[in-house]
Amino acid sequence: MGFLDTVKGVFSKSSQQRQQKTLPPPPMGNLGAPYSEEIVPPPKVTDFDEEIPELPDLEIPEGVEGSPRVSVPTPPIPRPKSKVVPPPQGQETLDEVPGETEPEWGDVNISDISFQKIETSKLKNPEPVETKPHFPVISEPVQLTYVSSGQEYIREFAFMHIMKNLKEVQTSVSGSKHSGKLSRLDEQRQAAVGEFRKELKTIFETLEEIDKIAFKR
Amino acid sequence: MAEDKTVFIKVDDYEKIISKVKTLNQHLQKAREQLALIKDLKRDEDAEILDWDKELETMSQKVEFITETMSKQA
Structure with a gap:
């Protein structure tokens, strides 16, 4: 055994003896009497071979027979020191936020820790953010x-x-088709009129010939 | 009376005159056909002119739309 192991053994033994001295077993007898609220349940005894330490001399209050009340000082519960910071004007403190409770420092397990979302007044009523246009200011x-x-x-x-x-x-x-068709019709009409005039001229010439033949002019 | 006078025509001239009258009838028939063709062409031209009238009406509406648009934008 080294020096450190020796020191650890001494410290562990002294701490066990201190715990057994400060946490005596509960008093026997008069079970009907109410326990004091300050009584802490006794620790489980696992080593029966170990000697039970002697009970300290406790004061028995008057009027109580056979059921002595034992007032055991509770170990101090560590509480975090809360820093009180004066809030700025117009803002609420965290204590004023509804639903805000102080954390209990009993048997705290890390896995049981949950984070609570706190909505501050600033988040509830966000201030309008001034947005500037990206384009330059247009003059008139x-x-x-x-x-x-x-x-x-x-x-x-x-x-x-x-x-x-x-x-x-x-x-x-x-x-368009209208223009071409009209032009084509006009050409055809001009040709038909020309042919008609030719026929009329031929008819006139034929009549003249008949007249010449008939009257021998 | 002149009507009672008998007119004597040579047979050759008579035949020429008969031939000329036949030719005259043929040319009259051709002239009639040409006139029918002219009537048909005129009917087509009337229809075409009617289409032109509608086309011009459409153009007028478009020009009116253009004028209105320009007057609104002014």
């Missing part, structure tokens, strides 16, 4: 240019419609 002449460019777009859109309609009109006038 530039704004007029922007508006006129919008009108230019509208005019361009209307101009596209106008050109489309004008193109349709131009197509109807120059290259």
Whole structure:
């Protein structure tokens, strides 16, 4: 055994003896009498071969016979020191937030720790964030240019419609089937009229010939 | 009376005149056919002109639309 093991053994033995001295077994007898709230349940005894330490001399209050009350000092419960920070003006402290409770420092298991979402007044009523436009501030002449460019777009859109309609009109006038058909009909009519005039001329000439033959002029 | 006078025509001239009258009838028939063709062509032209009228009406509406659009944008 080294020096450290010797020191550990001494410390463990002294701590066991201290615990047994400070936590005596509960008093026997008069079970009907109420226990004091300050009594801590006795520790489990596992080593029966070990000698039971002597009970300390306790004061028995007057009027109680056979059921002595034992007041055992409870070990001090470690509590975290809370820092009280004065809140800024217009803001609530965490103590004023509903549902906020101080943590209990009993048998705390790490796995039992849960985080509670605390909604502060700032989160409930978020302040509006000022957003600045990404484009530079437009002065009046530039704004007029922007508006006129919008009108230019509208005019361009209307101009596209106008050109489309004008193109349709131009197509109807120059290259449509109506124009070609009418021209063809006109040519045919001109030819028919020419043939008709020829026939009339021939008829007139024939009548003249008949007249010449008949009357020998 | 002149009507009672008898007119004498040579047989050759008579035949020429009969031939000329036949030719005259043929040309009259051709002229009649040409006139029917002209009537048909005129009917087609009338229909075509009616189509032109409708086309011009459509053009007028489009030009009116253009004018209205331009006046609105002005």
